[in-house]
Amino acid sequence: MSELITLTIDGVEIKAEKGTSILRAALENGIYIPHLCDHQDLTSVGICRVCLVEIEGRRPTVSCMTPVEEGMVVTTSSEELDMTRKVNMELLILHHDYDCQNCAKNSYCKLQELTRYVGIDEERISAMRAPALDFPIDDSNPYYQRDMNKCVLCGICVRTCEEIQGDECIDFAFRGIETRISVLGDKPIIDSTCVTCGECVSRCPVGALVPQKAIEPTYEVETVCPFCGCGCNILVGARGGKLVSSTAVEDSPVSGGSLCVKGRYGLSFVNSPERLTTPLIRRDGELVEASWEEAISLISEKLGQYKGDQFATIASAKCTVEDNYVLQKFTRAVMGTNNIDHCARL
Numbered sequence: 001m002s003e004l005i006t007l008t009i010d011g012v013e014i015k016a017e018k019g020t021s022i023l024r025a026a027l028e029n030g031i032y033i034p035h036l037c038d039h040q041d042l043t044s045v046g047i048c049r050v051c052l053v054e055i056e057g058r059r060p061t062v063s064c065m066t067p068v069e070e071g072m073v074v075t076t077s078s079e080e081l082d083m084t085r086k087v088n089m090e091l092l093i094l095h096h097d098y099d100c101q102n103c104a105k106n107s108y109c110k111l112q113e114l115t116r117y118v119g120i121d122e123e124r125i126s127a128m129r130a131p132a133l134d135f136p137i138d139d140s141n142p143y144y145q146r147d148m149n150k151c152v153l154c155g156i157c158v159r160t161c162e163e164i165q166g167d168e169c170i171d172f173a174f175r176g177i178e179t180r181i182s183v184l185g186d187k188p189i190i191d192s193t194c195v196t197c198g199e200c201v202s203r204c205p206v207g208a209l210v211p212q213k214a215i216e217p218t219y220e221v222e223t224v225c226p227f228c229g230c231g232c233n234i235l236v237g238a239r240g241g242k243l244v245s246s247t248a249v250e251d252s253p254v255s256g257g258s259l260c261v262k263g264r265y266g267l268s269f270v271n272s273p274e275r276l277t278t279p280l281i282r283r284d285g286e287l288v289e290a291s292w293e294e295a296i297s298l299i300s301e302k303l304g305q306y307k308g309d310q311f312a313t314i315a316s317a318k319c320t321v322e323d324n325y326v327l328q329k330f331t332r333a334v335m336g337t338n339n340i341d342h343c344a345r346l
């Protein structure tokens with residue numbers, strides 16, 4: 001059993017596991033410390049320096065990089081801390097392309113949350129604001145868009161790609177004011193080794209990485225990704241009777257909150273206008289629409305002509321799990337063969 005450390009944050013005595021950072025210990029105990037570059041799934045790096053705290057007997061320090069210690073006395077807000085945080089935030093947003101009304105992250109943005117909390121002075125920022133950097137928007141990936149004019153250089157995407165996806169296709173590039181997240185050779189993302197898992201998109205705290213054509217769902221339902229045997233838990237979102245989003249269930253025991261490109265971006269077939277809505281029967285070389293009665297009669301007549309390994313079934317990931325279960329049962333128990341295949345066999 002892990003060792004528990006007792007410390008005090010803002011006068012409240014809390015307990016945290018040895019090795020936990022002050023930031024995580026505070027958040028787990030309902031004490032808010034503003035932070036931007038830290039993410040619960042990733043290694044802490046202390047880049048943004050917004051999570052500064054005071055520890056009795058020491059200089060102000062970043063709480064995401066400092067482990068809890070027995071008897072520690074921590075303060076999360078003071079005149080000096082608030083001023084330092086404010087300056088750190090100002091430096092982060094000086095070049096930011098503030099166009100919240102037209103940003104897909106509006107109302108869900110960590111930068112908005114932090115500027116509200118820290119109390120950024122709009123007039124002061126306007127006076128210091130440098131000319132817009134005007135990086136071109138990278139629209140090359142059909143599933144997500146990269147806008148480095150909105151990037152706050154938190155590095156969450158870089159660590160996600162390396163630590164969770166194991167791809168390492170993006171990194172910090174260039175220097176000073178020109179610093180941005182890029183791929184080798186500063187090419188469009190589509191020309192990199194990116195596998196479009198969307199893990200970085202789901203963790204980007206601002207509007208720098210957003211899904212293409214993002215539509216906010218009115219409600220979400222938890223289900224299982226139909227595409228492969230891993231069976232990752234997903235939340236599908238709907239709006240106006242149409243499926244508009246698919247996101248990972250964060251505490252999924254199957255996927256640990258991750259998805260691949262298929263589960264995250266591959267469910268648009270549900271509303272595809274090309275989807276068949278009636279059976280088709282080939283007549284005189286042409287596929288023509290037929291009723292379900294006609295189709296089922298034809299199939300049952302033809303099935304009688306085969307038995308055992310003369311017969312094979314190819315199932316589809318786009319059917320429900322229950323449909324596919326029935327299909328394999330029919331193939332094995334009725335047709336007497338194990339000739340059955342499916343793309344969902346990772």
Ligand code: SF4
Nearest residue numbers: 099100103109206207
């Ligand atoms: S990233 Fe956040 S702060 Fe920036 S424009 Fe979008 S919503 Fe506004």
Ligand code: SF4
Nearest residue numbers: 161194195197198200
């Ligand atoms: S989508 Fe996945 S592979 Fe591509 S950059 Fe993001 S984390 Fe890396």
Ligand code: SF4
Nearest residue numbers: 151152154155157204
């Ligand atoms: S793209 Fe998003 S996640 Fe990546 S460094 Fe910029 S703000 Fe952070």
Ligand code: SF4
Nearest residue numbers: 225227228232260263
């Ligand atoms: S296709 Fe991808 S998201 Fe879906 S279950 Fe398999 S691994 Fe998970």
